[in-house]
Amino acid sequence: MKYQSQAVAKPYFIAALALFVGQIVFGLIAGLQYLYGTFLFPELPFDVAHMSHTNLLIVWLLMAFMGAAYFIVPEEAQTELYSPKLALLTFWVFLTAGALTIAAYLFVPYAHLAAITGNAVLPTMGRGYLEQPLPTKIGIVLVALSLLFNVTMTLIKGRKTSINLILVGSLWGLALLFLPAFYFPQDTVKASFGWWWIVHGWVEGDWELILGALLGFILIKMTGVDREIVEKWIYIIVAMTLVSGIVGIGHHYYYTGAPSYWIWLGSIFSALEPLPFMLLIAFSFKMLLARRREHPNKAAMLWAMGTPIMAFLGAGLWGFMITLAPAQYYMHGTNFTAAHGHLAFFGAYAMVSLAIISYAMPLLRGRVANSAAAQRWEMAGFWIMVLSMIGIALALTGAGIVTVVLQRAAADPMPFMQVQDKERVFFWLRELAGVGFFVGLLVYLRSFFISGEYEYAGEMKRALAT
Amino acid sequence: MNAEASAIRAQPLPGDFAIWIFIFAELTVFGVLFAAYAFARSAHLELFNAAQLGLNRVYGYVNTLLLVTSSYFVARASLSIKAGRSTACGHWLVGALGLGGCFLVVKLAEFHQDFAQGITLSANLFDMFYLSLTFFHFMHVVMGMAILAVVARKAYAGRYSAADHTGVETGGSYWHMVDLVWIILFALVYVIH
Numbered sequence: 001m002k003y004q005s006q007a008v009a010k011p012y013f014i015a016a017l018a019l020f021v022g023q024i025v026f027g028l029i030a031g032l033q034y035l036y037g038t039f040l041f042p043e044l045p046f047d048v049a050h051m052s053h054t055n056l057l058i059v060w061l062l063m064a065f066m067g068a069a070y071f072i073v074p075e076e077a078q079t080e081l082y083s084p085k086l087a088l089l090t091f092w093v094f095l096t097a098g099a100l101t102i103a104a105y106l107f108v109p110y111a112h113l114a115a116i117t118g119n120a121v122l123p124t125m126g127r128g129y130l131e132q133p134l135p136t137k138i139g140i141v142l143v144a145l146s147l148l149f150n151v152t153m154t155l156i157k158g159r160k161t162s163i164n165l166i167l168v169g170s171l172w173g174l175a176l177l178f179l180p181a182f183y184f185p186q187d188t189v190k191a192s193f194g195w196w197w198i199v200h201g202w203v204e205g206d207w208e209l210i211l212g213a214l215l216g217f218i219l220i221k222m223t224g225v226d227r228e229i230v231e232k233w234i235y236i237i238v239a240m241t242l243v244s245g246i247v248g249i250g251h252h253y254y255y256t257g258a259p260s261y262w263i264w265l266g267s268i269f270s271a272l273e274p275l276p277f278m279l280l281i282a283f284s285f286k287m288l289l290a291r292r293r294e295h296p297n298k299a300a301m302l303w304a305m306g307t308p309i310m311a312f313l314g315a316g317l318w319g320f321m322i323t324l325a326p327a328q329y330y331m332h333g334t335n336f337t338a339a340h341g342h343l344a345f346f347g348a349y350a351m352v353s354l355a356i357i358s359y360a361m362p363l364l365r366g367r368v369a370n371s372a373a374a375q376r377w378e379m380a381g382f383w384i385m386v387l388s389m390i391g392i393a394l395a396l397t398g399a400g401i402v403t404v405v406l407q408r409a410a411a412d413p414m415p416f417m418q419v420q421d422k423e424r425v426f427f428w429l430r431e432l433a434g435v436g437f438f439v440g441l442l443v444y445l446r447s448f449f450i451s452g453e454y455e456y457a458g459e460m461k462r463a464l465a466t
Numbered sequence: 467m468n469a470e471a472s473a474i475r476a477q478p479l480p481g482d483f484a485i486w487i488f489i490f491a492e493l494t495v496f497g498v499l500f501a502a503y504a505f506a507r508s509a510h511l512e513l514f515n516a517a518q519l520g521l522n523r524v525y526g527y528v529n530t531l532l533l534v535t536s537s538y539f540v541a542r543a544s545l546s547i548k549a550g551r552s553t554a555c556g557h558w559l560v561g562a563l564g565l566g567g568c569f570l571v572v573k574l575a576e577f578h579q580d581f582a583q584g585i586t587l588s589a590n591l592f593d594m595f596y597l598s599l600t601f602f603h604f605m606h607v608v609m610g611m612a613i614l615a616v617v618a619r620k621a622y623a624g625r626y627s628a629a630d631h632t633g634v635e636t637g638g639s640y641w642h643m644v645d646l647v648w649i650i651l652f653a654l655v656y657v658i659h
Contacts, residue, residue, distance in 0.1 A: 264506070264591075268499060
């Protein structure tokens with residue numbers, strides 16, 4: 001850790017991981033409710049479990065991105081953070097607001113929550129991922145403004161590297177793209193568009209830039225490759241993201257109510273969206289091969305290398321599978337979408353968050369890398385989580401195929417609930433893989449509780465002896 | 467392997483390796499668009515042939531000449547810097563930028579006329595492809611010009627030399643790609659009937 005103020009990243013990372021655990025717990029509950037619909041009913045109905053699962057995902061990723069920003073921006077700008085106190089205050093505000101919101105989901109019926117939080121004055125609640133009550137949404141904006149003020153002021157007074165400009169720029173994009181959350185007109189087409197641009201503007205555009213900046217930073221630090229080379233790649237990846245993503249985000253426009261030319265434009269450009277992920281893979285492995293040093297934090301390197309591959313699989317391949325209009329016609333909203341969502345969110349954004357946490361946390365705890373034993377636990381966690389998530393995606397893909405065959409493409413479509421019954425085996429497989437994922441997460445978290453740092457001398461001796 | 471072949475192989479790619487990855491990705495993007503155009507055209511041949519007649523080819527001819535000439539200017543810029551003349555390099559690049567600017571003006575005039583004629587994205591499948599392909603390419607001309615402008619500024623500032631001029635060739639390679647794509651696009655959309 002080069003600057004004292006980078007330490008504010010630590011609580012963000014810890015909270016992110018805690019919320020991640022919460023997300024997985026609600027995921028397991030919701031998964032089991034697919035099999036036993038009355039499980040935990042009426043205390044915790046499926047919609048609440050599902051909503052908590054997706055909302056916690058967004059919140060923990062935002063926590064991790066913010067922590068990453070507070071860690072990276074000062075180091076890249078070569079100056080202390082503008083206001084560490086504000087960053088810490090923001091952290092507590094965000095954590096409290098997040099916790100209160102989840103508690104409200106659990107203990108107050110949603111309609112009642114809407115009534116007591118002023119949803120009648122400015123309706124914003126109800127859309128997927130955007131279920132938060134109005135005060136929470138306003139809180140998110142204030143937290144984002146505080147972050148942006150802090151990192152932008154830091155950037156202004158310090159060195160302006162490409163990584164920093166892209167990171168801070170895309171954080172501005174993240175905040176601005178959230179604003180349609182306050183736009184919820186009666187017109188369902190307009191409402192759908194507003195909703196669509198937030199989540200998909202994030203995951204198919206803005207967050208890819210954040211991902212590129214985080215990965216670029218990690219690889220500069222870990223491989224010792226010249227900054228100029230890394231930055232050139234990042235620029236290319238950013239450019240390709242925008243070339244494919246801005247129009248590619250239109251893959252569902254037609255079905256939302258836009259003119260028919262969107263069938264073509266959306267299909268073609270979204271089919272190109274795997275390209276930036278392919279470039280990310282080429283970039284990461286080229287940097288790995290060109291490395292000038294062996295960084296002792298092997299676990300962070302594993303996360304950094306795993307991210308582009310899993311992102312390509314989840315966002316690229318699984319996304320492509322369902323994006324062409326003729327395929328989408330049958331597959332949209334089936335478990336194919338859920339498979340894509342799981343693999344893409346984990347492969348791209350959860351994994352890049354875990355990569356920066358893996359790189360930064362040892363430094364924040366005063367060491368270059370964790371002990372070899374801790375890293376073994378962390379890497380075991382990596383593999384169990386990655387393989388389990390692939391298992392979840394495959395199981396959901398199986399369920400998706402059943403829906404398409406029996407319900408969507410069938411001459412005599414079977415009723416929805418009967419189809420769900422036929423998919424039980426896949427829901428079981430998904431739940432088992434989910435349990436596997438949870439085990440992987442616990443194994444990963446165990447690594448944080450193994451003390452000691454990486455011992456060069458001891459590891460060298462061991463390597464020479466074998 | 468004969469001597470000629472090994473000489474060709476020994477010649478490194480002009481410009482930065484990373485720009486070639488990008489050019490490859492861009493060509494893939496346009497390749498997919500052209501393939502989609504071909505696919506749609508084969509299914510609606512009569513519509514495409516009829517709608518194509520609504521285009522004014524003169525704009526296309528002029529723009530082809532402008533871009534090809536600008537590519538020549540960029541090549542001269544590259545030769546100039548190899549001879550160590552950075553101001554001349556800058557002048558050639560500014561010339562190329564001027565021609566690129568003319569391309570944009572002509573294309574905007576054409577779009578203006580198109581809209582007046584009722585050519586819209588919703589009019590028919592051919593018009594949709596015509597407008598999207600040419601607008602997408604238009605944005606690439608803008609991006610290519612931004613790159614050339616940066617290179618020209620650095621050339622005038624004396625940041626390149628006969629020994630170190632990768633930047634000029636990097637920007638030039640991208641510009642040639644923009645030109646190349648236009649030539650294919652022009653033939654495909656305006657000419658082939």
